[in-house]
Amino acid sequence: MSSLNNTYAGVKPIIITAGEPSGIGADIILKLAETVWPIALIVCADKSLLAARNKQLDLNVELVDYDSTKMITPVGIGQLIVAHQPLNSPSEAGQLDKSNAQYVLDTLSFANDGCLSGEFSAVVTAPVHKGIINEAGISFSGHTEFFAEQSNTDLVVMMLATTGLRVALVTTHLPLKDISEAITEARLTSIINILNKELQLKYGIKTPRIYVCGLNPHAGEGGHMGTEEIETIEPTLEKLRLQGIDLIGPLPADTLFQEKYLEDADAVLAMYHDQGLPVLKYKGFGKAVNITLGLPYIRTSVDHGTALDLAGTGKADTGSLLCAVDEAITMATSQQSRLNRAKL
Ligand SMILES: NC(=O)c1ccc[n+]([C@@H]2O[C@H](COP(=O)([O-])OP(=O)(O)OC[C@H]3O[C@@H](n4cnc5c(N)ncnc54)[C@H](O)[C@@H]3O)[C@@H](O)[C@H]2O)c1
Numbered sequence: 001m002s003s004l005n006n007t008y009a010g011v012k013p014i015i016i017t018a019g020e021p022s023g024i025g026a027d028i029i030l031k032l033a034e035t036v037w038p039i040a041l042i043v044c045a046d047k048s049l050l051a052a053r054n055k056q057l058d059l060n061v062e063l064v065d066y067d068s069t070k071m072i073t074p075v076g077i078g079q080l081i082v083a084h085q086p087l088n089s090p091s092e093a094g095q096l097d098k099s100n101a102q103y104v105l106d107t108l109s110f111a112n113d114g115c116l117s118g119e120f121s122a123v124v125t126a127p128v129h130k131g132i133i134n135e136a137g138i139s140f141s142g143h144t145e146f147f148a149e150q151s152n153t154d155l156v157v158m159m160l161a162t163t164g165l166r167v168a169l170v171t172t173h174l175p176l177k178d179i180s181e182a183i184t185e186a187r188l189t190s191i192i193n194i195l196n197k198e199l200q201l202k203y204g205i206k207t208p209r210i211y212v213c214g215l216n217p218h219a220g221e222g223g224h225m226g227t228e229e230i231e232t233i234e235p236t237l238e239k240l241r242l243q244g245i246d247l248i249g250p251l252p253a254d255t256l257f258q259e260k261y262l263e264d265a266d267a268v269l270a271m272y273h274d275q276g277l278p279v280l281k282y283k284g285f286g287k288a289v290n291i292t293l294g295l296p297y298i299r300t301s302v303d304h305g306t307a308l309d310l311a312g313t314g315k316a317d318t319g320s321l322l323c324a325v326d327e328a329i330t331m332a333t334s335q336q337s338r339l340n341r342a343k344l
């Protein structure tokens with residue numbers, strides 16, 4: 001039987017990549033077996049890595065081999081389905097090893113390919129270590145950029161969400177010195193269009209209201225503290241407003257994040273990573289989800305990194321992974337309902 005017909009409750013399985021093998025990915029993923037999920041979850045990782053961490057943490061999770069030719073249904077408490085991807089070298093908790101960088105990327109490629117082919121309905125990612133992948137000689141700035149490239153998507157948007165706040169970014173993993181140059185009319189226009197469309201599609205918001213941060217202190221203080229607002233951001237927002245997008249700003253980023261604005265904001269658009277994400281993570285670290293908007297498939301992720309200091313200790317919090325899996329299930333289920341309605 002082809003995996004393409006492999007649906008449960010109408011929805012294909014969700015693939016979960018375990019990330020950096022020496023980080024907390026395996027620890028938190030093993031804890032997924034404490035819940036019965038409504039959709040089948042498949043973990044892409046080295047089976048011996050999961051088995052070793054299972055033992056180290058004194059868990060008793062049964063690892064079931066993934067077979068794409070068989071009907072996959074959700075497993076019971078205490079079980080996980082594993083699509084085995086071999087490590088290059090044995091991995092120890094907390095000890096990065098660049099010889100496993102390609103393994104990490106292989107798990108991501110497996111997920112990307114399976115989502116594109118329709119084998120999986122979504123991918124949820126556990127954290128990778130960007131530094132060690134680059135040390136292995138492979139240029140890599142993040143899952144967001146990797147999945148965009150692998151799926152031949154020109155531009156995607158990184159958005160992190162927690163209860164009461166969504167923050168999307170105009171630029172992602174760029175050095176600070178390159179940001180001003182990257183804030184162009186073309187980029188802003190594409191990012192806002194993707195964000196607006198995905199808030200409609202994925203969240204069912206008819207006319208999303210998006211608050212936009214300035215780039216400079218006090219949004220440039222009328223051009224006395226930077227001119228990007230006057231030269232690029234304001235004229236671009238004005239053009240997009242004329243096309244019917246509900247945009248407010250650019251507002252100074254230091255005072256934008258207050259209830260008066262946030263109560264009717266469907267998303268805040270920050271110009272760069274550390275302008276928006278510290279606020280989001282202060283509000284919801286451990287309960288937030290990273291979502292890539294604009295990909296041809298659903299991708300959610302945790303809000304934290306590899307936490308090498310906690311790997312193998314049993315102290316890693318699973319909250320964000322649970323939120324990321326919940327979000328992927330919700331999105332995959334409603335996407336399937338839309339497809340079913342379209343067929344009628
Ligand atoms: N989704 C991803 O792949 C992702 C996200 C963020 C960072 N990273 C990468 O992770 C690596 C380490 O980054 P970092 O040190 O800045 O951030 P980090 O999130 O790994 O750790 C920051 C602090 O938060 C704690 N922490 C993180 N996750 C936790 C959890 N689940 N439970 C309890 N405490 C937790 C850590 O112990 C540490 O004190 C870097 O290579 C970074 O690029 C990856």
Ligand SMILES: N[C@H](C(=O)O)[C@H](O)COP(=O)(O)O
Pocket residue numbers: 141142143144145273277290301302303304
């Ligand atoms: N910017 C993300 C964060 O701060 O949580 C993180 O680096 C992960 O990014 P990717 O999903 O692109 O790997």
